[in-house]
Amino acid sequence: MTQENTTSSNGVQLRGALTFFRSGLTQINAQRLSLNNTKRIVKYVVHEGDVSAQSKLALLDTPVGYLSFLLYYARFANQIILLINCDDDKEQANGVYPKLLNDLLWGTCNLIQFYWWSFKVSSAAGYKGLQLEVCAQVIDLVIMMANHHKDYDAHLQEMAKASPETQKLLLNEWDFKRKNFIRAFIHASVIVSALAFIAFAGLAIPTTPVFFTVGIVSGLLKNLMQLQKEITVINLLKEAKADDAAIQKQERVVSYQQSNTPYQLMFNHVLLPVSFYLLVTTAILVAIPLVSVTFLLSEWLKPRVNEIATEIAEEQIIDSDVPAGSALTP
Numbered sequence: 184m185t186q187e188n189t190t191s192s193n194g195v196q197l198r199g200a201l202t203f204f205r206s207g208l209t210q211i212n213a214q215r216l217s218l219n220n221t222k223r224i225v226k227y228v229v230h231e232g233d234v235s236a237q238s239k240l241a242l243l244d245t246p247v248g249y250l251s252f253l254l255y256y257a258r259f260a261n262q263i264i265l266l267i268n269c270d271d272d273k274e275q276a277n278g279v280y281p282k283l284l285n286d287l288l289w290g291t292c293n294l295i296q297f298y299w300w301s302f303k304v305s306s307a308a309g310y311k312g313l314q315l316e317v318c319a320q321v322i323d324l325v326i327m328m329a330n331h332h333k334d335y336d337a338h339l340q341e342m343a344k345a346s347p348e349t350q351k352l353l354l355n356e357w358d359f360k361r362k363n364f365i366r367a368f369i370h371a372s373v374i375v376s377a378l379a380f381i382a383f384a385g386l387a388i389p390t391t392p393v394f395f396t397v398g399i400v401s402g403l404l405k406n407l408m409q410l411q412k413e414i415t416v417i418n419l420l421k422e423a424k425a426d427d428a429a430i431q432k433q434e435r436v437v438s439y440q441q442s443n444t445p446y447q448l449m450f451n452h453v454l455l456p457v458s459f460y461l462l463v464t465t466a467i468l469v470a471i472p473l474v475s476v477t478f479l480l481s482e483w484l485k486p487r488v489n490e491i492a493t494e495i496a497e498e499q500i501i502d503s504d505v506p507a508g509s510a511l512t513p
Contacts, residue, residue: 201265205258212254217451219247220398224456225463227391239463248297255290259283281326292319313382320375324368331364351419359412363405370401395452402448454480 222243229236266279292315302309338357345353377393380386461473 197268198265201261201268205261205265208254208258208261211250212258215247215250215254217455218243219251220394221451221456221459222247223391224395225460227389228460229464233464236463248293251293251297252290255286255293259286259290262286281330285323285326288319288322292316310382310385313378317375317379317382320371320378324371324375327364327368327371331360334360348419352416355412355415355419359408362408366401366404366408370397373397399448399452402452406448 222240226237226240229240231237262279262283266283295315296312300308300312300315302312335357338353338360341353342350374394374397377388377390380388381390465473
């Protein structure tokens with residue numbers, strides 16, 4: 184093997200390792216956000232006079248606060264190294280820039296909020312921190328719209344080269360992306376609006392129940408849209424008389440998604456907050472058995488929730504047809 188081939192192989196391996204590392208950091212950050220949301224829900228429910236519970240919740244502030252910016256800066260460093268090793272691949276480099284901006288934006292925003300612009304410092308500093316967060320959220324919305332426009336341009340280019348059968352699949356994929364963009368944009372806009380009313384108008388809006396409700400509704404809508412997309416793919420494959428193996432593979436994708444997403448939503452928004460609430464509001468000798476019972480209950484519910492969701496998905500696969508004259512007709 185020549186030195187040039189060896190260098191190229193090492194570059195591919197490095198990019199693969201960096202991508203894997205970023206994926207791991209993203210998963211950790213998702214767990215941090217989930218923990219932060221759970222802490223917010225429990226703090227809202229716990230009475231302010233419950234000093235013991237409030238002090239237990241406060242123990243998480245420092246480690247979660249450090250993670251809030253360290254994880255973003257670690258991903259930022261990861262992306263810088265990946266950008267350096269793109270080997271003049273403009274398409275890959277262009278995909279790195281938005282991620283760099285996102286990580287730098289939120290890493291800096293969370294760092295400032297943690298050290299300086301926090302309600303723990305003063306009320307005025309806390310409102311400045313909220314205003315900074317609103318500005319960062321607005322930038323996120325702008326980036327979201329720009330990415331959606333970029334995806335649309337790529338979709339049009341793919342449509343121009345595709346066969347009529349492939350065009351139907353591409354239209355179905357784009358229909359899902361469009362609806363999912365609207366869902367995510369509304370979700371983010373509600374959060375930005377609520378924070379903006381507090382940060383700039385000083386209104387006392389109960390953000391926790393608002394965020395909780397919007398999160399559940401948004402998660403369910405995404406799951407339903409994903410299910411609709413995959414079922415349409417199955418119908419299109421049947422319509423095109425595709426190979427049975429391809430159809431069965433797509434049906435397994437639907438079953439897998441429906442056997443995981445509903446339970447995950449229930450776990451994140453119900454079982455986890457309940458368990459966390461028990462840990463901070465009851466004595467440890469009482470909390471441990473109660474939390475154990477809660478998790479045993481969750482494990483008992485998991486296969487039943489998954490079974491019901493899978494049966495519903497399979498019924499829809501059998502009963503559904505591609506509507507005539509729908510958006511899937513090119």
